[in-house]
Amino acid sequence: MIDFNWILRGRxxxxxxxxxxxxxxxxxxxxxxxxxxxxVLAPHLFALTDPDFVKRCKPGDIVVAGRNFGVGQKSTGYIxxxxxxxxxxxxxxxxxxxxxxxxxxxxxxxxxxxxxxVCQNGDELEVNFVTGLLINHSQAKTHEYVPMPAALQEIVAxxxxxxxxxxxxxxxxxxxSSKKV
Amino acid sequence: xxxxxIEKVLSRISGRPKLQAGDVVNPVPDLIMIHDGxxxxxxxxxxxxxxxxxxxxxxxxxxxxxxxxxxxxxxxxRGSFNRQAAKDWGVGQFYDVGQxxxxxxxxxxxxxxxxxxxxFDNDTHATNAGAVGAFGIRLGLEISTVLATGSTWFEVPKTxxxxxxxxxxxxxxxxxxxxxxxxxxxxxxxxVNLDNRVLEYCGETQQFSLGERVALCSSPTExxxxxxxxxxxQQILKYCQTHAKKSFEAVYSDTDAAFESEHELNxxxxxxxxxxxxxxxxxxxxxxxxxxxxxxxxxxxxGSGMYDxxxxxxxxxxxxxxxxxxxxxxxxGSQKSMNRLVQEGLMQIFLDAGALVLPPGCGPCNxxxxxxxxxxxxxxxxxxxxxxxRFGSREAKLYxxxxxxxxxSATTGQITDPRTMDVDAQLIERAKVAYD
Numbered sequence: 001m002i003d004f005n006w007i008l009r010g011r012x013x014x015x016x017x018x019x020x021x022x023x024x025x026x027x028x029x030x031x032x033x034x035x036x037x038x039x040v041l042a043p044h045l046f047a048l049t050d051p052d053f054v055k056r057c058k059p060g061d062i063v064v065a066g067r068n069f070g071v072g073q074k075s076t077g078y079i080x081x082x083x084x085x086x087x088x089x090x091x092x093x094x095x096x097x098x099x100x101x102x103x104x105x106x107x108x109x110x111x112x113x114x115x116x117x118v119c120q121n122g123d124e125l126e127v128n129f130v131t132g133l134l135i136n137h138s139q140a141k142t143h144e145y146v147p148m149p150a151a152l153q154e155i156v157a158x159x160x161x162x163x164x165x166x167x168x169x170x171x172x173x174x175x176x177s178s179k180k181v
Numbered sequence: 182x183x184x185x186x187i188e189k190v191l192s193r194i195s196g197r198p199k200l201q202a203g204d205v206v207n208p209v210p211d212l213i214m215i216h217d218g219x220x221x222x223x224x225x226x227x228x229x230x231x232x233x234x235x236x237x238x239x240x241x242x243x244x245x246x247x248x249x250x251x252x253x254x255x256x257x258x259r260g261s262f263n264r265q266a267a268k269d270w271g272v273g274q275f276y277d278v279g280q281x282x283x284x285x286x287x288x289x290x291x292x293x294x295x296x297x298x299x300x301f302d303n304d305t306h307a308t309n310a311g312a313v314g315a316f317g318i319r320l321g322l323e324i325s326t327v328l329a330t331g332s333t334w335f336e337v338p339k340t341x342x343x344x345x346x347x348x349x350x351x352x353x354x355x356x357x358x359x360x361x362x363x364x365x366x367x368x369x370x371x372x373v374n375l376d377n378r379v380l381e382y383c384g385e386t387q388q389f390s391l392g393e394r395v396a397l398c399s400s401p402t403e404x405x406x407x408x409x410x411x412x413x414x415q416q417i418l419k420y421c422q423t424h425a426k427k428s429f430e431a432v433y434s435d436t437d438a439a440f441e442s443e444h445e446l447n448x449x450x451x452x453x454x455x456x457x458x459x460x461x462x463x464x465x466x467x468x469x470x471x472x473x474x475x476x477x478x479x480x481x482x483x484g485s486g487m488y489d490x491x492x493x494x495x496x497x498x499x500x501x502x503x504x505x506x507x508x509x510x511x512x513x514g515s516q517k518s519m520n521r522l523v524q525e526g527l528m529q530i531f532l533d534a535g536a537l538v539l540p541p542g543c544g545p546c547n548x549x550x551x552x553x554x555x556x557x558x559x560x561x562x563x564x565x566x567x568x569x570x571r572f573g574s575r576e577a578k579l580y581x582x583x584x585x586x587x588x589x590s591a592t593t594g595q596i597t598d599p600r601t602m603d604v605d606a607q608l609i610e611r612a613k614v615a616y617d
Binding site: 099 | 222376407
């Protein structure tokens with residue numbers, strides 16, 4: 001059994017609807033440059049809308065967004081979110097973004113109907129991304145959402161697409177140049 | 182049991198005969214396409230984790246279309262890297278710069294993407310494959326998973342049908358249909374959510390040639406359709422049979438398949454459209470954008486890179502000159518089209534007009550690796566979208582139009598209704614049969 005933390009606890013960072021991926025999540029230049037390095041991207045999450053965010057946020061904080069989060073079919077910003085140890089709850093997300101977020105290993109719940117109505121910015125939240133349970137400690141309320149399918153949870157639990165491939169390589173590639181730990 | 186076209190194709194390649202929308206499969210694609218912009222990140226990552234051999238290298242088509250001229254030393258280094266990667270991986274088909282052309286154009290022209298096929302691609306506009314009744318599906322960075330293992334998870338999408346009614350009027354092109362459709366969807370006049378859906382055109386689609394079908398794929402893809410499907414007509418089947426590099430079997434949706442919804446789109450009154458800056462759904466009738474002064478124009482991209490688009494452009498440019506202070510880039514979609522336009526006299530028309538003809542590829546549409554805009558400038562083009570920053574400066578204003586609208590505007594220096602100009606009727610007629 002993989003030792004993976006499916007439960008995040010931290011502060012709610014509340015966003016509205018239609019947050020564009022380019023500039024709304026991460027500056028467009030990183031998308032144009034096709035940047036994939038988490039160390040390069042992490043300092044720039046929400047840089048154009050909230051430059052201090054990366055200084056304030058802590059691992060376990062949860063981005064709670066409305067409809068069409070990250071619209072623009074890119075996934076660069078999710079690499080940054082994952083590098084910062086954040087989770088994501090959203091009312092909806094374009095499918096390509098959803099794929100990109102899973103590939104980045106981001107813990108997320110999509111199709112969380114009404115979630116922006118039941119959380120306020122700064123609320124203390126605890127989310128179990130396997131069961132879909134959201135506990136809002138600040139408001140003493142719980143909510144249930146549909147978790148991602150088990151097959152996709154496996155990818156996230158491995159650490160995202162690249163890590164999943166690494167495990168796959170250890171099992172399938174005859175002479176792997178990576179060391180077995 | 183009844184199935185949509187995408188359900189049938191996925192049933193074939195996943196070996197699960199009764200697939201329906203919502204099922205999750207691991208399809209083994211007929212082809213794996215990757216372009217010059219993402220080879221390096223894929224190879225570096227796969228090498229790092231010890232995967233040096235691809236699952237099915239013979240199925241891989243590596244194209245070079247996003248940065249063909251190498252607009253920088255970094256791009257030249259990347260090109261060098263890509264050539265080595267193609268060798269190391271042993272890819273079945275490697276098209277270096279100057280070979281093939283745009284990955285969403287030349288494979289269909291050359292009979293490599295055929296009716297009924299399914300392939301994975303890193304790039305969004307693989308959906309162009311719908312022009313021949315095939316499916317090209319974008320995976321972005323996940324293309325590495327398919328390169329390494331041969332497949333990845335994919336949810337069978339629902340299908341939304343748009344039923345075409347009527348015929349296009351003179352000087353109105355298929356690209357105008359897409360712009361108009363995007364607006365109707367945004368306004369809710371056609372109440373659909375295209376995200377993760379296949380958009381299937383039905384009704385009076387027989388009228389559309391191969392080039393027009395490619396044009397029909399562009400804007401719905403910008404509205405997030407995961408695939409486009411246009412049932413192949415006899416004309417399309419004949420073209421594909423003539424050029425096919427292997428056998429194929431066209432698929433068609435069963436008439437009683439479970440479509441999510443169906444909507445009529447009457448094109449008989451449609452006029453030329455212009456997309457205003459910001460999003461492809463910001464389209465208006467050309468009369469609402471006439472007179473906007475432009476500095477830059479561009480005809481090409483995977484939305485309008487077919488030979489008929491070049492013929493339509495030539496019909497306006499013949500005997501005219503690009504206006505002073507305007508630069509017009511023309512980017513054919515394939516080497517085949519580039520050769521053809523030289524042989525058939527279009528190159529002379531473009532040169533006499535003062536246009537700048539670039540090698541086949543994305544041209545300025547790929548984040549302006551060529552042909553960028555300065556801050557105060559304004560452009561009209563056949564690019565795939567008009568999002569801020571796409572051609573360089575975020576302060577520049579991008580408009581979109583059909584090849585006729587863009588060509589007309591380039592000659593006057595302002596956005597111009599192509600119906601207000603005389604055009605070469607013979608070239609217009611040749612455009613209609615460009616792929617016969």
